[in-house]
Amino acid sequence: MKVTIYDIAEKAGVSIATVSKVINNKGRISVETRENVLAVMKELNYRPSIIATALTGKNTNTLGLLIPDLANPFFAELARSIEDSAKDLDYNVVICNTDYSSVKESEYIDLLIQKQVDGFILASGFEQMKPVETLIERNIPVVIVARELPEFAVMSVANDDYYGGYLAAQHLVEQGHQYIGILGRDLWSNRERIRGFNTYLEEQEIPLWPNFKYIEGVEHVEEAIKETRRLLSDAKRPTAIFACNDLLAAGAIRAARDLDFEIPEDLAIVGYDDTSIATIVQPTLTSVAQPIPEIGAACISLIVNKIQGIPVQNKNLKFNPTLMIRQST
């Protein structure tokens, strides 16, 4: 049924060793033989089994991608760009949703190791470090996205979250805001964003508290709506909100609208990620833009180089975010 290297060898009147050499362009093969073999391969529409190939120690040309949640547009767009770049280099991507659960992270990593993926791209939160250590110990290529791990010598790609937060603060303060609420869940990247945000406020000598309102555990739109409502109904309500991602910002917009606040007059809102959401909501959302395509391409480039043993200069890439100013501020 399935055509194997034996079928090719037989039909071409050579040994399987010869066929293998033709496939891999290795060893000495005369031009005639090579062309003959190639012709037979084409005729029988032969494709070497990657499974069998992998068993001999070669690559599977498959990468594992761990992300928290594909339904979140930022990760969907990131996954999309990673998959695109991977395809260009003939790699496939197995995508796994972890929901920020370290149990799932470990399970997936174990499973994908078993499946012999060539490398991992970890865009999951990874507050828990054990799985990553496992990979490093086993010498399996890893690149971490959207998070730095100074404690490990591991490749990483990220936007400069600190700077992104700084930009957001700068913009809001320049618009005259002093009381600013913040929405975001407790993640490394968010902590960085807030740290940057904070730093700018400090530089401007704007008192941090109670202007600074960090709502932990805000992850879904519903929570963002609820928290925004709460913030706005306070006597000393914020005049602006910095949301750690666009989804939360959208929730904030909705909550503000529901309470008849005008945006940006009564409440200014800045999001993060600049996903498609930012231009879909009404008013359009000012958002800190991560260069998603570049980040995806960088991930693939780093990991594929590592896999192929090509030395790479800078193992920790950081892209500068830019502020996309729209109607919400």
Place this chain on the structure above:
Amino acid sequence: MKVTIYDIAEKAGVSIATVSKVINNKGRISVETRENVLAVMKELNYRPSIIATALTGKNTNTLGLLIPDLANPFFAELARSIEDSAKDLDYNVVICNTDYSSVKESEYIDLLIQKQVDGFILASGFEQMKPVETLIERNIPVVIVARELPEFAVMSVANDDYYGGYLAAQHLVEQGHQYIGILGRDLWSNRERIRGFNTYLEEQEIPLWPNFKYIEGVEHVEEAIKETRRLLSDAKRPTAIFACNDLLAAGAIRAARDLDFEIPEDLAIVGYDDTSIATIVQPTLTSVAQPIPEIGAACISLIVNKIQGIPVQNKNLKFNPTLMIRQST
């Protein structure tokens, strides 16, 4: 370095055949031996190589998922639900973006066959049938999503697009609309939606033309905005728009807003898919909801049963969409 079945056999003082039987719960093994072997496996943290296992004819527990574009929220949510259901049954999913390109579809299918995935879930447009035929001929399990293929005996899962279109039309007509523009690109599912839409209008003896405005090739938000503008600036402008997906509907909303049309007073809009976009846009979007989690689960259930040789009663599942009425109508 890597621990293999030989290491286990040696340390447990048995043959690899015995170890294999313990792993697979096959053949006769005494309780002591079994437990001893299990203990050794645990001690060495042994995981059988799926690659080697696959080479002996077993499954890879990996599925291929072809979708047009992960960055489209509907497909992202679908992919998410498929991956979730797959994980429950210990399957991994390789996700591939085809951009509706039949070239990419073929390339991916070829490649994934080479990688010996156990089955395919095709949620790509697939106007071109050759790749699908290949799979069927090769007897590789396939389930088609969001499209029926009456000409092939192939499993499929879909929402009832025809009925969804019918629902949309009914709702709009009941709201008093007669001139209705339609946005959507030329795809099988959209054709069905429009057919259903059409049918209702005919039933109500509402003249189809020029009420019926089918804009071909509308795929991205920008195009939707442009086309909506065009529709609205016509002297005989539509009073309602049916967009074949929420993204396009969001574009329509934006265009209407830009031209200072009030929604729903001046223009009513109905979307399709009921993705997260529907509740994010302002006003919230009335949309025909597909039961995405059920569709994802059904795909996995069908294909895994097929892979495992479990006979399945109904190979063509169709879910009824429901209309989520919101502010836009």
Place this chain on the structure above:
DNA sequence: CAACATAAAGAAAGCGCTTTACCATTAGGT
């Protein structure tokens, strides 16, 4: 023309696992 490179191709081992015989034991039956 002997002696030796060199070019081209093949034999065979090995990757890690499954599976099909097949071989010892031991237990049971009469």
Place this chain on the structure above:
DNA sequence: ACCTAATGGTAAAGCGCTTTCTTTATGTTG
């Protein structure tokens, strides 16, 4: 005491490919 039948386990082939080592044929050189 002898035959049969389970019981518990093993040896070995095979899955489809890569790779090292040989072998054989063909030139080249002094």
